[in-house]
Amino acid sequence: MELITLVCTVSLLAGGLYWFICILGSAEQKGKHAVQLSGGSIQRENVQENYNQYWSFFRRPKEIEKAEKVPAFVDTFYNLVTDIYEWGWGQSFHFSPAIPGKSNLESTRIHEHMAVDLIGVKPGQKILDAGCGVGGPMRAIAAHSGCNVVGITINEYQVSRAKAHNRKAGLNHLCDVxxxxxxEMPFEDASFDGAYSIEATCHAPKLEDVYSEIFRDCRLPHQRRRNRHLHPDAYDSLQKTGETT
Known part of the structure; x- marks a missing residue:
């Protein structure tokens, strides 16, 4: 009896370990399992050094406030977390309101569609995704609206992941990264018909800098939409001034 119990226990543990390593992960991510997680574009031997550098920002918060330090900080962050985010979260690195009767993925897609519905995007228009990550929102929005979306991300590894996902989804003709x-975006003035940013502008040292750059890139300055993280106290403060939309 004890042998049977032992065998069952070992089998259960082995099955659970297999599920965690080889199966668990976002359904939309398909193809990358826990054993394949990496440090993005950081070489394996440099992961610890980059992690220490990233962690040092938190020990010296004033360093983050220096504009010239932010790109390196954000790039290191996404090198370290991109694979983990995709594996456990999916291809859209943002939160979405839960909708009764809808799965998390469905709620996410509805949230993303709303971002461009609110600015009246039409098929064939060219839209900017400021801080696109691996392109989950971009693909959902392009497929939903028929518009062309150009995303920008500071992280080279995310560019390669986004382009791979674009090819796999058959959306290369609508999506670019x-x-x-x-x-400091590498686009001519008035290059886009509209823009959106979903929980990305929080990485800007000064919001007016990134928004002025987005306005510069858009033909119609009023056609933009953004979402951002807010501390509850900050949200309450902005709500009173009507700045939470």
Whole structure:
């Protein structure tokens, strides 16, 4: 009896370990399991050094406030977390309101569609995704609206992941991704018909810098939409001034 119990216990543990390593992960991510998680574009031997550098920012918070330090800080952060985010969260690195009767993925897609519905995006228009990550929102929005979306991310590894997902989804003709700093974007003035940013502008040292750059890139300055993280106290304060939309 004890042998049977032992065998069952070992089998259960082995099955659970297999599920965690080889199966668990976002359903939309397909193809990357826990054993394949990496440090993005950081070489394996440099992961610890980059992690220490990233952690040092938190020990010296004043360093983060220096604009010239922010790109390196954000790039290191996404090198360290991109694979983990995709594996456990999916291809959209943002939160979405839960909708009764809808799965998390469905709620996420509805939230993303709303971002461009609110600015009246039309098929064939060219839209900017400022801080696109691996392009989950971009693909959902392009498929939903028929518009062309160009995303920008500061992280080279995310560019390669986004382009791979675009090819897999058959959306190369609508979606493109460039590597760059959204505080100094490599686009001509008035290059886009509209823009959105979903929980990305929180990485800007000064919000007016990134928003002025987005306005510069848009033909119609009023056609933009953004979401951002807020501390509850900050949200209450902004709600009183009507700045939470």
């Amino acid at each position: 460039v590597c760059g700093n959204f505080l």
